[in-house]
Amino acid sequence: MKQKLLLLLAILGFSVLSGCSTMGVNAWEKDLLAKPEMALDEQPLTDALDDHIYFSKEASSGGRAYAGGGCGCN
Amino acid sequence: MKKNLLLKSALATATLTLITGTAQAEEGQEQTTPASKEQAIGDWKFDAAFLFYSESDSRVSAIEPVFNANKRLDEEEYLNLKLTVDSLTGASPSGAVASDQPLTFTRPSGNASYTVNANQYPLDDTFKDTRVALATSWTFPVSDMTKAGLGANISKEYDYLSASINGNISYDFNNRNSTLFAGLSYAFDSIDPVGGAPIAFGRMQPVGDPQNKLSGSQDKDTLDLLVGITQVIDRESLFQFNYSYSMSDGYHNDPYKVLSVLDDQGNYFDDGIPVANVLFENRPDERTKHGLFGRYKRYIDGDILDVSYRYMTDDWEIDSHTVDLKYRFAFDNGDYLQPHVRYYTQTQADFYQPYLRQDQPLPQFASSDYRLAEYDAITLGLEYGWKSSGGNQWRMALELYNQTPTEPEKYGVLQQQTLLPDWNAVMLRVNYSF
Numbered sequence: 001m002k003q004k005l006l007l008l009l010a011i012l013g014f015s016v017l018s019g020c021s022t023m024g025v026n027a028w029e030k031d032l033l034a035k036p037e038m039a040l041d042e043q044p045l046t047d048a049l050d051d052h053i054y055f056s057k058e059a060s061s062g063g064r065a066y067a068g069g070g071c072g073c074n
Numbered sequence: 075m076k077k078n079l080l081l082k083s084a085l086a087t088a089t090l091t092l093i094t095g096t097a098q099a100e101e102g103q104e105q106t107t108p109a110s111k112e113q114a115i116g117d118w119k120f121d122a123a124f125l126f127y128s129e130s131d132s133r134v135s136a137i138e139p140v141f142n143a144n145k146r147l148d149e150e151e152y153l154n155l156k157l158t159v160d161s162l163t164g165a166s167p168s169g170a171v172a173s174d175q176p177l178t179f180t181r182p183s184g185n186a187s188y189t190v191n192a193n194q195y196p197l198d199d200t201f202k203d204t205r206v207a208l209a210t211s212w213t214f215p216v217s218d219m220t221k222a223g224l225g226a227n228i229s230k231e232y233d234y235l236s237a238s239i240n241g242n243i244s245y246d247f248n249n250r251n252s253t254l255f256a257g258l259s260y261a262f263d264s265i266d267p268v269g270g271a272p273i274a275f276g277r278m279q280p281v282g283d284p285q286n287k288l289s290g291s292q293d294k295d296t297l298d299l300l301v302g303i304t305q306v307i308d309r310e311s312l313f314q315f316n317y318s319y320s321m322s323d324g325y326h327n328d329p330y331k332v333l334s335v336l337d338d339q340g341n342y343f344d345d346g347i348p349v350a351n352v353l354f355e356n357r358p359d360e361r362t363k364h365g366l367f368g369r370y371k372r373y374i375d376g377d378i379l380d381v382s383y384r385y386m387t388d389d390w391e392i393d394s395h396t397v398d399l400k401y402r403f404a405f406d407n408g409d410y411l412q413p414h415v416r417y418y419t420q421t422q423a424d425f426y427q428p429y430l431r432q433d434q435p436l437p438q439f440a441s442s443d444y445r446l447a448e449y450d451a452i453t454l455g456l457e458y459g460w461k462s463s464g465g466n467q468w469r470m471a472l473e474l475y476n477q478t479p480t481e482p483e484k485y486g487v488l489q490q491q492t493l494l495p496d497w498n499a500v501m502l503r504v505n506y507s508f
Binding site (some may be wrong): 005008009023024025026027029031033034035037038040043044045046048049052053054057058059060061062064065 | 121122144158307310373451477501
């Protein structure tokens with residue numbers, strides 16, 4: 001299982017990195033991506049509240065951003 | 075406007091007092107700080123959120139206010155401080171199965187007991203706690219293309235203390251169209267359960283008798299690692315891909331969860347002790363998790379599509395899939411409406427057991443915690459966002475959560491009972507940024 005996962009990771013990592021060099025835009029074309037609502041961490045408080053709820057009620061947690069502090073709720 | 079400035083300055087002073095007055099470590103939980111584009115160097119920016127959470131059947135309800143202060147120290151340098159208070163009340167499933175007879179349980183303190191009526195799902199109604207968490211993070215540039223962050227966190231509730239530190243680094247390349255990210259976090263948790271930590275598979279004892287509990291606190295260490303890449307695809311879209319690894323070592327039991335011991339008919343096995351025949355759970359003292367996460371975000375004529383998928387697997391044999399979809403409809407006046415759908419499914423832990431049988435040998439590990447069972451969950455939500463006349467952002471969201479477990483195998487009289495009932499929760503959230 002672990003080996004399969006590592007292999008999958010290696011393949012994904014390689015394709016992502018090799019694919020990345022052909023993608024992208026010029027600096028002056030980033031007007032839309034630069035909008036606050038397009039940021040990946042646009043709502044950190046909401047994300048933290050959601051993560052906390054799901055951490056307390058589900059067996060899997062994290063993965064999106066790196067984990068915050070623990071609590072006794074799980 | 076003037077009032078707003080005065081408020082900001084008062085809050086800035088209060089926040090600084092908080093930092094200088096707090097010698098303990100704190101922690102940041104998001105990888106970056108919530109900096110708005112208009113935030114000038116030296117300016118503070120504040121975000122507040124309030125969450126009301128309530129589960130069906132008088133289970134847990136919570137109110138959770140959060141206050142976040144962010145100061146832009148320099149061009150690309152930010153200090154972030156966050157205070158979270160989490161106040162919980164209600165009842166939580168004890169892990170015992172329902173019976174056609176009333177059941178008496180000893181409370182965790184060992185000083186009192188409570189009775190669950192016949193054919194009722196056993197909930198422990200002593201659930202009451204307040205958690206206070208402080209988090210801080212500092213983000214700063216290392217070079218033109220490299221940024222780093224350091225953070226600390228402390229979270230304290232009546233029977234639990236969690237402290238952690240973290241660091242991360244990100245590197246922009248490919249004309250700043252690609253960003254590589256790596257983060258590391260170490261957490262130390264200490265639990266001091268009410269009445270002491272139960273001895274693994276210890277039998278619950280009646281009030282007044284010696285309880286099968288240990289004195290002193292129990293510890294857990296957790297190491298989290300996350301590496302990821304963010305990539306601009308075109309003028310309107312980008313994606314993110316992460317791999318996460320988590321390893322924890324130490325006390326993983328829930329000290330308040332028990333397993334019923336049943337006879338060959340599915341009744342509670344009568345061993346003559348006048349409280350329900352239940353044993354405290356026993357989980358492995360290690361857990362290793364791997365996660366893959368992908369996210370795609372696209373700007374569509376002012377609207378925004380935000381979709382993500384997460385796969386997680388661990389050595390407790392829990393595999394989970396999560397799909398999250400948000401679509402933000404923008405209105406001409408700047409308001410927006412954002413529907414949200416989230417689907418989650420998990421397999422059960424290899425040591426999950428809804429009950430134990432007297433006529434079968436005790437397994438090495440067992441827990442009947444419903445969160446380790448197999449189930450699906452759906453969240454449906456709607457968020458509305460608008461700006462006040464002063465230009466401050468408001469958001470209000472209502473979300474509904476439903477968890478549908480797979481009913482475990484049953485036999486004898488147990489077939490009349492529901493071992494894992496469906497349950498729902500309502501969440502109401504308000505955010506204000508100023």
